Amino acid sequence: MTLQKDKVYTQSEEMRTVITKLDSKLTERFKSQMSIAPYLSRKIVSFQGNKARPAYSWYKYKEAFSAGLVEYFLSNYEGGTQGKVLDPFAGIGTTFFAASEQNIHADGIELLPIGQEIIQARILLEKGLSPNDIATLELWINSQPWNGFPEKVPFSTIRITEGAYPSDTVEAIERYRGAMQHENEKIQLILRLALLCILESISYTRKDGQYLRWDARSGKIRPGTKPFDKGKIQTFASAITTKLREILFYVTSHQTPTTLFPVLRSKCNIQLFPGSCLDILPSLETETYTAIMTSPPYYNRYDYTRTYALELTMLGLTHEEVCSLRQEMLSCTVENREKDLSKIGPEWDAVLDTVKNQQLLNSINAYLEYEKSCGTLNNNSIPRMVRGYFSEMACVISECYRLLKPNARLFMVNDNVRYAGIGISVDLILSDIAKMLGFKVEKILIVPGKKGNSSQQMGTYGRIPLRKCVYVWKKR
Ligand SMILES: C[S@@+](CC[C@H](N)C(=O)[O-])C[C@H]1O[C@@H](n2cnc3c(N)ncnc32)[C@H](O)[C@@H]1O
Structure with missing residues (x-):
């Protein structure tokens, strides 16, 4: 412990102060790109916005965003309505179907069989x-x-x-x-x-x-x-x-009521690649897409393989298969073990080195490791989850950069989180990593209205608002 003026600072407090300073510095760097977007309501960035939309609302996928959000971004940014869109975390395919309604081709990747099944059925029904x-x-x-x-x-x-x-x-x-x-x-x-x-x-x-x-x-x-x-x-x-x-x-x-044969509603191609985007993205051709619209799992510890267990077992998955899916998911729960990213994509070593240069993330990692050593974390795997999330996301971002055509944009919906008394600015850290990987960070659009913390966190640290944002990055 060190004495500073009249206040006694513990090492934890000192580390938290460093994090706050680095966070403010990064906020200052992205200040001109950050703005509150009144047209982005909580409803439009979530499944709520699909409630009145037939087909999109059949299966309640709480993690989905709305078709209206996809339509907004694709039609309001130059180039969005031409060519082909990609969603590496397709969920139940909101990006696909909203893009195809605007006559845009779309590809997507989804790991969970429940999302894959909904998408396949909807593709078939579109015909x-x-x-x-x-x-x-x-x-x-x-x-x-x-x-x-x-x-x-x-x-x-x-x-x-x-x-x-x-x-x-x-x-x-x-x-x-x-x-x-x-x-x-x-x-x-x-x-x-x-x-x-x-x-x-x-x-x-x-x-x-x-x-x-x-x-x-x-x-x-x-x-x-x-x-x-x-x-x-x-x-x-x-x-x-x-x-x-x-x-x-x-x-x-x-469909036309009198036809003898089914009518194709849209001439657009929708293609689903079932599996992990970490495996599939590297196999896709460079400079294919005119836009990427996506929302990765938020690293809020929500385990999709648990919440969707009824559906997964109805699709025939065994306990072992559910456990193995859990490990393949982007690391966002404390149960995720570290993935050997260099083995999946040997060229990702350089990307992982880039992540090591993100100062705010380094200080967060050091703080979480310290808290773990003091026994104050409510789960000792939190540091591994945080490291895993950002490393895996960096690899996904670098692949997205490669796959976009020059000047094309990536739109990403994501939430900030809070662990062990610190707010983690996922928006700023990922935007900084994207910048290091070549993207121009055009906008960080903040959804109005702040999301609170878990009741556990609030009891210990009080309510600190967390941002929900849509990032707009452009390939240079
Ligand atoms: C926030 S949801 C996206 C929802 C989607 N925007 C929609 O409207 O349906 C994130 C999705 O990423 C999927 N996911 C998680 N890890 C993945 C991985 N490694 N590869 C591909 N998809 C993954 C999850 O199963 C989940 O469906």
């Missing part, structure tokens, strides 16, 4: 349905052929999904899956889409940030916690017929 397909779906809605169907196809469970549905719902799902097998592949994909879209509403669970929250009716009550009541749990028949009706209505109202 329309034949009168036969429509008649089959109407029959499923009106006659509910799974009722009493002799064959049952059970679905897998893992520890965190066991007992997620009432027993009559399990029975109905298994018979639905049994009956579904006798349909053609296209109808199966649509029936599976509807099933995935309703799982949460017919279960005892609710997606809640980092994990699944369980209704007390499930009998799973964590000792010491207040029993949770999620409200009405829908019956299988009512939820599935409503969803199938919604899908069918959308498709029939978007």
Whole structure:
């Protein structure tokens, strides 16, 4: 401890002071690019903005941004509406479908099978349905052929999904899956889409940030916690017929009603690359894209493989497969082990050296390691997660730079975070890394209204506002 004026500073406080100074310095450097963007509401940068949009709202993917956001950026920046757009973290494909509605080709990468499945089903539906397909779906809605169907196809469970549905719902799902097998592949994909879209509403669970929250009716009550009541749990028949009706209505109202053959709604190509963007980006051709519109996982410790466990197991994933997906995800949870980035992309060594030159990040890393050594972190893997997140993001950014055509832009939605009493300016650190990798940081657009902290953090350190931003970087 050192004495300074009348105040006693601990090493932690000194390190935090250094971080605050470096943060202010970086803020000063990007001051002219930073502005509050009144047209960017919390609604438009999140799934909320899709609620009234058919097709985009079928599957509630809380991590999605809105189609309106994609439309805004692609149409308000020069070059956005020509050529081909890329989204390396495609989610349920908002970028794809919003781009294609504006007649822009789009490619995307998504790791989670739930996102891949939703995208594939929507691509198929964009191509329309034949009168036969429509008649089959109407029959499923009106006659509910799974009722009493002799064959049952059970679905897998893992520890965190066991007992997620009432027993009559399990029975109905298994018979639905049994009956579904006798349909053609296209109808199966649509029936599976509807099933995935309703799982949460017919279960005892609710997606809640980092994990699944369980209704007390499930009998799973964590000792010491207040029993949770999620409200009405829908019956299988009512939820599935409503969803199938919604899908069918959308498709029939978007294609010419009298055609014998399906009508292509858009002439645009949408291509999904399933897998990790860390593996796939290096295989894509240099200077292909006229824009990149994306939102990486925020490193808020939310584990998608837990919150989407019902859907992943319904798609047949085993415990081992879910665990291995967790490791492939961009490091944003404390469970992520370090990835061997030099092995994935040997040319990334130079990129990783660049990250080492980011002063603010270095001081944050040093502080977190120090706090770990003092035993004050609520999880000792936080320093590894923070290092992993920025290293992996730097590799993604360098690939994006290579893939963009000259003068093309990258738009990225992301949140700042807070760990161990320090706000981490993800926007400034990533923008600085992007600058070192060749981008011109044109704008850091701040979404009005500040997001608070976790209740745990607030109790310890008080409320400090966190920025949510859209970064606009241009390839020089
Ligand atoms: C914030 S969400 C993007 C949502 C998307 N903008 C949408 O509107 O649906 C981030 C996505 O990145 C995906 N993801 C995480 N790690 C990935 C990786 N290594 N490669 C590709 N996708 C990944 C997650 O599964 C998640 O769907």
